[in-house]
Amino acid sequence: MLDSQKIYSYLKANDWIPADKVPDADLLIISTCAFGEYEDRCCVELIRHYTDQKKGSAKVILAGCLPVINPSLLDGMGEMFVVSPTDLDKLDGFLNVKVKFTDVAEPNRILPAEVSYKPSLKKILNVSSLLAGLRSGIGWGRDPLGKWLGGIKNFIRSVALVRSYINPFLVGARDRLFYLRISRGCLGHCTYCAKKFATGTLQSKPLDRIINEFRSGLELKEKRFFLLTEDAGCYGQDIGTTVIDLLNDLFAAGKGHDFSLIISNLNAEWFIKYYDELEESVIRNQAKVLYVHIPIQSGSGRILRLMNRPYVIGDVERCLLRLRSKVPELKLSTDIMVGFPGETQEDLNLTREFLERVRFDFADIFGYENRPNTPASRLPGRFSRQEIEERRFCLLKVQDENAKTGTVVKKVVEVSGDFIRRKA
Numbered sequence: 001m002l003d004s005q006k007i008y009s010y011l012k013a014n015d016w017i018p019a020d021k022v023p024d025a026d027l028l029i030i031s032t033c034a035f036g037e038y039e040d041r042c043c044v045e046l047i048r049h050y051t052d053q054k055k056g057s058a059k060v061i062l063a064g065c066l067p068v069i070n071p072s073l074l075d076g077m078g079e080m081f082v083v084s085p086t087d088l089d090k091l092d093g094f095l096n097v098k099v100k101f102t103d104v105a106e107p108n109r110i111l112p113a114e115v116s117y118k119p120s121l122k123k124i125l126n127v128s129s130l131l132a133g134l135r136s137g138i139g140w141g142r143d144p145l146g147k148w149l150g151g152i153k154n155f156i157r158s159v160a161l162v163r164s165y166i167n168p169f170l171v172g173a174r175d176r177l178f179y180l181r182i183s184r185g186c187l188g189h190c191t192y193c194a195k196k197f198a199t200g201t202l203q204s205k206p207l208d209r210i211i212n213e214f215r216s217g218l219e220l221k222e223k224r225f226f227l228l229t230e231d232a233g234c235y236g237q238d239i240g241t242t243v244i245d246l247l248n249d250l251f252a253a254g255k256g257h258d259f260s261l262i263i264s265n266l267n268a269e270w271f272i273k274y275y276d277e278l279e280e281s282v283i284r285n286q287a288k289v290l291y292v293h294i295p296i297q298s299g300s301g302r303i304l305r306l307m308n309r310p311y312v313i314g315d316v317e318r319c320l321l322r323l324r325s326k327v328p329e330l331k332l333s334t335d336i337m338v339g340f341p342g343e344t345q346e347d348l349n350l351t352r353e354f355l356e357r358v359r360f361d362f363a364d365i366f367g368y369e370n371r372p373n374t375p376a377s378r379l380p381g382r383f384s385r386q387e388i389e390e391r392r393f394c395l396l397k398v399q400d401e402n403a404k405t406g407t408v409v410k411k412v413v414e415v416s417g418d419f420i421r422r423k424a
């Protein structure tokens with residue numbers, strides 16, 4: 001969405017004006033997402049819907065991750081100019097412009113009216129994609145009754161656990177956030193990840209540019225700043241600085257101002273590497289941190305190795321519990337993937353127990369999906385969608401319990417370097 005916002009400003013700077021209706025437009029720009037199969041389907045529906053309506057001479061630009069991650073889905077859809085998230089400046093050559101893409105200021109806000117064409121229609125198309133997915137996922141036509149009963153059971157359980165699906169920090173707030181994109185790409189090579197194909201290796205934004213954007217937000221009296229990145233932890237490794245320098249400079253620049261930071265995608269590998277400095281920085285500035293998002297993915301060391309996530313889960317847990325004890329009010333969130341190929345019941349139990357001990361304030365628990373050309377897609381031991389859903393519900397229940405009983409562990413006593421946790 002932030003890329004779309006920049007494309008909007010770029011076109012405006014080059015004297016393009018928004019058309020009211022698709023058939024009147026000389027140019028269509030469709031920004032895509034390819035996070036999973038559902039997003040793939042939504043994008044394909046949208047592309048078909050709009051390209052069917054366009055006038056013959058109108059050009060089409062396809063941006064975002066889909067054309068990089070899953071290009072075969074676009075076969076037979078007609079001529080389109082494709083730009084990936086890392087080469088948006090190629091638009092200059094295609095549109096033959098006077099103001100170059102790189103000369104347009106980085107946006108920090110997302111204005112839905114500028115980047116979302118007919119959002120309610122988009123929602124309707126998304127629902128139709130969801131139903132198409134349900135139909136194929138539950139095997140309409142093969143044992144329809146049994147599969148439908150399974151689908152209905154899932155639906156009822158989803159409603160009962162709705163609290164555990166909603167990120168309490170972001171609900172209704174996304175359009176009011178002030179985004180600071182700190183980097184693109186990452187240094188990871190997670191075996192399930194196709195996003196990396198589109199976002200590439202790490203490219204950090206210079207520290208002074210981020211601080212200038214932050215200061216301009218403070219001048220505008222912005223209150224909530226979101227560090228946007230594929231991996232906050234590796235920020236700066238390519239330009240001789242670190243995420244700790246970034247945080248400390250942000251807190252120093254914001255001194256005396258009323259604001260809070262959302263630290264997103266601080267990968268566990270870097271969280272433990274920089275733990276001591278992070279703890280010090282967070283303790284000093286705890287009132288300024290809305291929450292820290294540390295994606296863990298699994299509580300099983302065996303699965304983490306298959307995922308190529310280079311950290312020891314025991315180290316992550318020790319650091320998380322220590323952070324809880326030092327800053328009890330700090331909010332923590334995570335991402336957990338279930339149903340990774342070859343995940344045993346024991347692996348799942350390890351993740352469940354990990355969630356029960358750490359008690360995140362929010363955990364995004366999602367099922368593994370095979371993405372094209374990833375090393376994980378060639379691993380044996382795949383699960384059916386229903387099996388993955390069962391595993392997901394098992395962990396959602398833990399998270400629901402955490403949400404009901406409160407996640408903050410009020411009292412932690414240190415004994416010989418280990419921690420004994422007492423429920424508040």
Ligand code: SF4
Nearest residue numbers: 186188189190193196
């Ligand atoms: S760190 Fe994130 S973006 Fe990078 S490869 Fe792993 S999952 Fe993908």
